[in-house]
Amino acid sequence: MGGFSSRREANGDMEVVDAHDSSILDAQSFREELASELSRARRGSRRLSIIVCLLGSHGRYDFAGQRTADPLLRHMAKTLVEQKRQVDVAASLGQGRFALILPETGEPGARVIAERLKAAIAAAYDAESEEPVLGIGVASFGRHGRSANALLRAAERAAKPKAIPIMSLSGLRRRDGS
Secondary structure, three states: OOOOOOHHHHHHHHHHHHHHOOOEEOHHHHHHHHHHHHHHHHHHOOOEEEEEEEEEEOOOOOOOOOHHHHHHHHHHHHHHHHHOOOOOEEEEEEOOEEEEEEEOOOHHHHHHHHHHHHHHHHHOOOOOOOOEEEEEEEEEEOOOEOOHHHHHHHHHHHHHHHOEEHHHHHHOOOOOOO
16 A cells, blocks of 8 residues: 555545545645645654554445445545644545644644544444444654655554454444444
């Protein structure tokens, strides 16, 4: 999964997400915004973190644009927009990958935002549908890398081992109480 997807690669996800919210950037715009924020962080010794969310499931969702994934992708985009701060930037990177750029935010603050995202997604989990799987990873400028690709790879690596069914995130229960 490493590296950035192009607009063409992310197109399936972006068609679904664009229909929901135009405040979600595509992968190319994400790359440009992250480069700008990295430049600011280097010049001013400022904090910068990113969060990467990896969506998957037990075989039901195909993130190459299949319609079975549309509601999950829309929900993820909506949740990112609702949970981000005004200064943060949300993006769909394609194939079930979403990201947040968190300017002026160190690793502890990024972890708080990641936990808030997990809770918001778990709270909306529909107990009637198949369990989607969510992995959320955090990477911070300096500690995890100094380039866009290094930060993205570190956040994706951090998300993969933690990919667990949404209903189990942070000990939260499904809406039906099970």
